[in-house]
Amino acid sequence: xxxxxxxPAGFALFKVLDEGKLxxxxxxxxxxxxxxxxxxxxxxxxxxxxENTSEALEAATKIIESSxxxxxxxFLRANCDGEMLAVADSKLGNAIKDKxxxxxxxxxxxxELMRGVRSQLTELIAGLATQDLAPMSLxxxxxxxxxxxxxSPDKVDTMIIQAIGLLDDLDKELNTYAMRVREWYGWxxxxxAKIVQDNILYAKSVKxxxxxxxxxxxxxxxxxxxxxxAELKEAAVISMGSDVSDxxxxxxxELCDQVLSLAEYRAQLYDYLKNRMNTIAPNLTALxxxxxxxxxxxxxxxxxxxxxxxxxxxxxxxAEKALFRAxxxxxxxxxxxxxxxxxxxxxxxxxxxxxxxxxxxAKAALTIRYDALGDAQDDSxxxxxRLKLEARLRNLEGKELGRSAGSxxxxxxxxxxxxxxxxxxxxxxxxxxxxxxSADAVLGQTPNSTARNVEEEEPAKEAPVxxxxxxxxxxxxxxxxxxxxVPSDRNEAAEQDGEGEAxxxxxxxxxHLAESDxxxxxxxxxxxxxxxKHAEAEQDDEETPGKxxxxxxxxxxxx
Amino acid sequence: MRPxxxxxxxxxxxxxxSRTHNNAGRGGRNNAGRGGRxxxxxxxxNIAGRGLxxxxxxxxxxxxxxxxxxxMRGGNKAVIIPHRHEGVFIAKSKDDxxxxxxxxxxxxxxNEKRISVQNEDGAKVEYRVWNPFRSKLGAAIQEGIDNIWxxxxxxxxxxxxxxxxxxxxxxxxxGPTGVVYAVEFSxxxxxxxxxxxxxxxxxxxxxxxxxxxxKYRMLVGMVDVIFxxxxxxxxxxxxxxxxxxxxxxxxxxxxxxxxxxxxSTLPCRQSIR
Numbered sequence: 077x078x079x080x081x082x083x084p085a086g087f088a089l090f091k092v093l094d095e096g097k098l099x100x101x102x103x104x105x106x107x108x109x110x111x112x113x114x115x116x117x118x119x120x121x122x123x124x125x126x127e128n129t130s131e132a133l134e135a136a137t138k139i140i141e142s143s144x145x146x147x148x149x150x151f152l153r154a155n156c157d158g159e160m161l162a163v164a165d166s167k168l169g170n171a172i173k174d175k176x177x178x179x180x181x182x183x184x185x186x187x188e189l190m191r192g193v194r195s196q197l198t199e200l201i202a203g204l205a206t207q208d209l210a211p212m213s214l215x216x217x218x219x220x221x222x223x224x225x226x227x228s229p230d231k232v233d234t235m236i237i238q239a240i241g242l243l244d245d246l247d248k249e250l251n252t253y254a255m256r257v258r259e260w261y262g263w264x265x266x267x268x269a270k271i272v273q274d275n276i277l278y279a280k281s282v283k284x285x286x287x288x289x290x291x292x293x294x295x296x297x298x299x300x301x302x303x304x305x306a307e308l309k310e311a312a313v314i315s316m317g318s319d320v321s322d323x324x325x326x327x328x329x330e331l332c333d334q335v336l337s338l339a340e341y342r343a344q345l346y347d348y349l350k351n352r353m354n355t356i357a358p359n360l361t362a363l364x365x366x367x368x369x370x371x372x373x374x375x376x377x378x379x380x381x382x383x384x385x386x387x388x389x390x391x392x393x394x395a396e397k398a399l400f401r402a403x404x405x406x407x408x409x410x411x412x413x414x415x416x417x418x419x420x421x422x423x424x425x426x427x428x429x430x431x432x433x434x435x436x437x438a439k440a441a442l443t444i445r446y447d448a449l450g451d452a453q454d455d456s457x458x459x460x461x462r463l464k465l466e467a468r469l470r471n472l473e474g475k476e477l478g479r480s481a482g483s484x485x486x487x488x489x490x491x492x493x494x495x496x497x498x499x500x501x502x503x504x505x506x507x508x509x510x511x512x513x514s515a516d517a518v519l520g521q522t523p524n525s526t527a528r529n530v531e532e533e534e535p536a537k538e539a540p541v542x543x544x545x546x547x548x549x550x551x552x553x554x555x556x557x558x559x560x561x562v563p564s565d566r567n568e569a570a571e572q573d574g575e576g577e578a579x580x581x582x583x584x585x586x587x588h589l590a591e592s593d594x595x596x597x598x599x600x601x602x603x604x605x606x607x608x609k610h611a612e613a614e615q616d617d618e619e620t621p622g623k624x625x626x627x628x629x630x631x632x633x634x635x
Numbered sequence: 636m637r638p639x640x641x642x643x644x645x646x647x648x649x650x651x652x653s654r655t656h657n658n659a660g661r662g663g664r665n666n667a668g669r670g671g672r673x674x675x676x677x678x679x680x681n682i683a684g685r686g687l688x689x690x691x692x693x694x695x696x697x698x699x700x701x702x703x704x705x706x707m708r709g710g711n712k713a714v715i716i717p718h719r720h721e722g723v724f725i726a727k728s729k730d731d732x733x734x735x736x737x738x739x740x741x742x743x744x745x746n747e748k749r750i751s752v753q754n755e756d757g758a759k760v761e762y763r764v765w766n767p768f769r770s771k772l773g774a775a776i777q778e779g780i781d782n783i784w785x786x787x788x789x790x791x792x793x794x795x796x797x798x799x800x801x802x803x804x805x806x807x808x809x810g811p812t813g814v815v816y817a818v819e820f821s822x823x824x825x826x827x828x829x830x831x832x833x834x835x836x837x838x839x840x841x842x843x844x845x846x847x848x849x850k851y852r853m854l855v856g857m858v859d860v861i862f863x864x865x866x867x868x869x870x871x872x873x874x875x876x877x878x879x880x881x882x883x884x885x886x887x888x889x890x891x892x893x894x895x896x897x898x899s900t901l902p903c904r905q906s907i908r
Contacts, residue, residue, distance in 0.1 A: 194881070222829070
């Protein structure tokens with residue numbers, strides 16, 4: 077009779093030398109008390125080693141399911157000729173019988189044999205010592221556990237933490253190098269530093285012209301706008317910098333190359349970070365943005381750790397120094413930490429920032445938990461929460477205005493929040509009957525557009541312009557913004573996000589410009605905004621280093 | 636080793652003290668939790684009344700109530716003396732604590748306090764505090780169990796490993812020469828267990844149902860001790876099955892019984908029978 081024994085190193089087939097002993101099950105244990113007597117009962121007939129961990133893992137998973145793997149079948153076919161096979165699992169025995177037509181047996185005697193073999197395993201299998209078996213067992217168990225826990229490599233938040241750390245490092249380095257380029261080249265052409273403000277453009281210009289004498293002949297139109305180019309050429313002629321040799325210019329150029337490649341890498345890294353954030357924590361990204369989300373995760377150590385924190389902690393994550401100082405001296409604690417840079421807090425008026433930060437922290441804590449512990453495949457929950465928060469913001473601002481405006485008359489009716497109501501997305505304020513601007517567009521549009529109540533049907537392309545029949549322009553702007561924000565968020569995030577962004581930006585500045593072509597205008601992102609990480613995401617990456625410096629200072633003042 | 640605190644406190648005449656005394660007397664073993672909380676109240680009163688302070692320190696000699704809170708204040712100097720069980724130590728300072736020698740210095744598994752001590756030859760050794768309120772094995776040792784059978788170099792099969800808080804201490808005790816096979820079926824806890832096992836080379840995590848030892852027969856060798864903390868109604872059968880597969884002849888087992896789990900309708904004694 078043969079005995080099939082599975083080890084982490086491979087499959088072993090033992091031949092039972094004395095079948096008579098099997099009848100006395102109790103004494104069988106004694107037979108295995110010493111290696112010599114054990115060898116008298118069974119002998120190793122064949123051993124099939126696993127080539128690598130993946131083969132071992134495959135075999136192990138098949139064993140768990142009580143089915144045969146290919147390796148096992150091959151092994152048995154080769155070595156088990158005609159004899160009875162003792163197995164540890166009757167279901168496995170059935171499977172073997174079906175596939176390979178080998179008779180299998182499983183009973184108490186077999187189990188005793190297994191026990192004995194297990195206790196003397198290292199003696200019975202010649203090439204296998206305890207110290208070999210242990211790491212194999214460890215490795216196999218870890219692979220098996222990972223397989224069981226459905227470990228998915230794209231849901232690892234370590235990548236995010238490392239990426240955001242690297243992003244900060246890169247920014248610092250980039251800034252240092254860019255400053256160095258300016259200083260170094262300033263010896264040759266000092267005026268250029270004041271003419272070209274942006275670091276990347278500076279490096280590009282230096283790379284293009286090397287010596288300032290070439291400036292007049294060259295064309296800078298791809299890099300610089302026209303007036304700047306003109307200034308540059310002027311200054312190049314009358315510059316007071318001294319001449320520099322070619323070797324030195326070559327070195328400066330190499331530094332510029334470094335700066336440019338670093339900037340490019342930073343852009344790539346940022347894209348990668350955005351990708352990962354959207355995979356790992358889509359709802360959090362939808363709520364606060366990629367950068368703030370990544371910083372929160374990095375601060376918390378891991379997504380799971382962050383999920384364990386209550387909303388109040390999420391609110392002041394990043395402002396620990398201020399927090400503990402305030403607690404010790406019995407002063408007011410800080411109202412916001414990392415969340416200050418979220419777009420929702422940024423666009424709130426200064427008095428409302430604290431309230432927004434608290435509400436945002438509460439919702440953020442929920443989305444973090446949903447992302448970390450639930451099966452979050454899409455970002456619907458994050459978007460829903462975002463809309464709720466935006467509505468709350470409008471509500472807050474409305475209250476504020478109402479107080480300053482005084483009379484209760486003339487304000488629109490505020491309906492109770494009902495999430496099952498179809499129109500809008502949990503909107504609190506009934507939208508105005510607004511005028512559809514496409515009615516008066518010149519090219520190719522019929523004047524009979526019907527969109528009166530825009531919230532009823534929301535054609536994705538058209539967006540209404542706030543009408544003039546409302547007194548409070550700000551509130552109306554918000555409403556229109558809500559309406560455009562809704563189709564924005566319903567459709568692809570990327571394109572509409574920019575438009576939604578544009579809307580928010582306008583609101584903040586309280587401009588009274590006609591916004592009829594606001595939605596179609598795509599380069600709204602070009603508007604400089606303070607403290608708008610979210611907007612920054614849409615902007616050209618060339619502007620981000622400068623912005624980041626501002627933001628870093630901001631963060632430091634927060635702490 | 637009965638907790639001696641009941642006798643020591645009989646002489647006390649503070650109201651807080653007598654309250655604690657009562658708690659301890661009601662059954663030190665079962666009410667380690669209550670004693671701790673009572674002890675906490677006692678200590679809070681301590682701050683107000685200095686007269687009781689002396690007795691508080693004396694009470695620390697019996698390792699029941701207050702020290703069980705696991706609260707060693709930071710910055711305490713502690714003396715480490717070995718416990719009766721091999722591999723376990725006691726840290727003596729203002730309050731005593733049960734500790735094990737950490738296999739991964741500098742790392743806390745479940746935010747427990749760590750004590751660093753300098754050896755004679757200058758090497759720094761780190762000990763981790765074992766909280767008996769979080770670990771049944773720790774509580775058993777503190778209450779004076781006769782023999783835990785887990786010693787340095789032993790091979791242990793730990794059924795019901797949960798997140799690995801007790802397993803980490805068992806791994807500390809058995810040391811690098813021993814092995815701990817930790818079996819846990821739940822996914823969430825299993826994740827924490829695997830993360831803990833990544834740092835310790837002598838813990839082998841097994842995410843399987845302990846009811847079917849044949850499923851993980853490939854990973855486990857013969858063991859010296861089985862520690863079972865599964866809290867299932869058929870836990871005796873589970874233990875027997877695992878022992879039949881993996882426990883060596885002449886091996887031992889330690890079983891934690893939750894009478895409620897066996898059968899919530901039967902009275903406690905009958906379940907244990």
